[in-house]
Amino acid sequence: MPVIEDPSDPTSCSVAEKEEFAHFKQEIYQKVLKKVFQNLKQRSQHGEAHCCADGLNQVLHLGILIESQDAEEPAYFCGCRAASAHHPCPKCLVAQSDLHNILGNFELRTPQSMRAVLTEASKAKTMAAKEKILKDNGMHNIEHFLWDFRFSDPYKAYSYDTLHSDDLGKWGKHLWPLLLDVLEEHNGQAFYDILKQALSVYQKCCAAVEREYGKSFNFLKQHACSHVPQDIREKGTVDNFSTCYSEGFQQEAAQSFGQTNMKEAEHQMCIIDEKQEAIARICMAIDNDKKARLNLELAEDINEREVLDLESESSTTWRFGSPEGKKMNLHVVAVNLANDNHRYRSLDERLRDFIAFNMPKEAVQMQFEDDIYVQRYKCVILKYQSVEDWTEGTDIMHCNPDFHGRHCFDCVIIHDDAPKLSVARLCDLFCCSLPSGKTLDLALVHHFSCSQWKPRTVWDGCRVLYEEPDTTLVRMDYLVRGALVCPVSEQADEKFYYFIDCIEPDIFL
Ligand SMILES: [Zn+2]
Structure with missing residues (x-):
């Protein structure tokens, strides 16, 4: 999802203005998504006849079962409030202060419950009361485009992403910088202590880090772990919904898009991609040739040895x-x-x-x-x-x-x-x-x-x-x-x- 920048200077905006822009963005995203997926709505309700790979005609109901996204994207996609909100999780109603508790049970969001919140908010007498209801549920006053789809629960579909939550999120953004700080202050003993703790249960380890170094684990990606078991039960192993594999493709596509004149970009992107592919192959051929030359001397020795070994059955x-x-x-x-x-x-x-x-x-x-x-x-x-x-x-x-x-x-x-x-x-x-x-x-x-x-x-x-x-x-x-x-x-x-x-x-x- 493309990032929409605030055209005015965000630093000079009041809280209300920022909120208004956030709401505006949410609305835009939902309208665009509604447009993109509009063809599926009818089919998700009534299904469509389709000749399947086994030769049987079946009625298929289209739906969105998995969303793999990072950072603000899940919030925009689900119409929820961002990571700093009181209830930031796109899947449940966990409070900001409980994000560290990955073993807790929190009320899950469903299209029905979220729709009920909007109905309740619309009946509120004052603007402040309405806003409070929305905030208490971590929502914007927006109807989600998937609510009218069958088999498409946007909150259920949002899945744990190992790339952004583990590699780049919990470790890259939170624990690694902390570790560097700690190592700078202490000697190797600190590193050893952390390593020892890592062997213990993750939760205990986090609690210890929190006690010792004051690192708060109240961040959304920490909480995301608590939904992993359910995700795996519903959608299979985490590689089924990791963005790891398509991330590289997306970056390449974004690069080639940047080189086009933005008009009917697909054809231009194909040509650019073709050239990039050719360049990559040429580079690979050159690298392989270099490697081959380096190994040539060795290989000749080995060949010599093999030829000679075959002949050398004699006793000499x-x-x-x-x-x-x-x-x-x-x-x-x-x-x-x-x-x-x-x-x-x-x-x-x-x-x-x-x-x-x-x-x-x-x-x-x-x-x-x-x-x-x-x-x-x-x-x-x-x-x-x-x-x-x-x-x-x-x-x-x-x-x-x-x-x-x-x-x-x-x-x-x-x-x-x-x-x-x-x-x-x-x-x-x-x-x-x-x-x-x-x-x-x-x-x-x-x-x-x-x-x-x-x-x-x-x-x-x-x-x-x-x-x-x-x-x-x-x-x-x-x-x-x-x-x-x-x-x-x-x-x-x-x-x-x-x-x-x-x-x-x-x-x-
Ligand atoms: Zn949650």
Whole structure:
């Protein structure tokens, strides 16, 4: 219902003038509502034949069963006096001083009883007597347009609105500001006390707040609770008559109405709404895209993991992923790579030495001229058993010069005979096909050694590592899991790193 502003200055009006304007507004509202609903009056009395959804013809009597409104609206709709009156409730005749008593029984308004009040008032001898009768019943001297309708009791139809009575009314307007005041004056104990009381019955809680802080609960929305049980019994759960759902729509509609020239506004409002909807969708698409990009890196990792997990039914603790190029002759690969990067220097010879040293049986059968073919990989999944809870964990380790636009050479823990954990940085991963038909999985790594340099403040368990410039070949089954190191400075060529063992309990143990 639109708010009708007083065209004169309300502050300069006398009480009588204010009352007169309030009465005038009431009359206008009732006349407008009567006009709006006039088509239903006849039908509510005599009914109308209608083919229902079940295919049966029925006589339907139209009526208004639920009104969901806020603030002054129920008073205007019901022709009652406003919230500050002696009897402000649109549903019953509760007195202003009894509004806090939500367990009380008060005489309900009915069309018959209210009509009787008007009749009585019309017989009053003096103006003052008439006014007194009306005031004692919280009424204006107006006939309600619904009194002549069947199945439409305006007082019964007015329903408890959770949005305005609970969220914005009792809490937002009355208790929340009080709470802020109290918190400003007291310490956290006051908050705790209030919270404790809130667990008790609501009525008791209100009484306590009233005693302690002098907060009067004689306001209409507090009293509205007392009608909730009956409302629920007659109309179902409170969401059936909450304005919560249509409030947003109404605000949007009011906004688009404000943008029209007020003439045949419906069509203009539709166009504005269409545009708003399109803008909202574009915004949503952009937001979703941003979110998707953020998640892309993560999702790719997960996909990689899933693909690899499917394949990894073998007993090995590692599984390569992201193959780089095709399987090629080791000699060709070594020459090509050595041109670009010193860490691949004499890779062919080193690999043959490695085989000779670690796999003598294989080395005996192998001639120097025999070709070894290698497939390079950029990622490996390491499976390990956590020493924290003995569950199986996996680490996805990358050695990729262009991982989402940046270098990514992860560090791993190497299982060797050293007393402390050995750490190395992955440079490359190879699967070598030997002339005998066997395959050998190797990692090319930079080992970390214990550094001579120490920070000025050495803490318990502080380990500084030095990244060796030379690379070494390591069998894949020596790789345990991922490790975390942190460069000592932000210099690009920093070779000193702190070993971080305090982030994950598993590494710490
Ligand atoms: Zn009431």
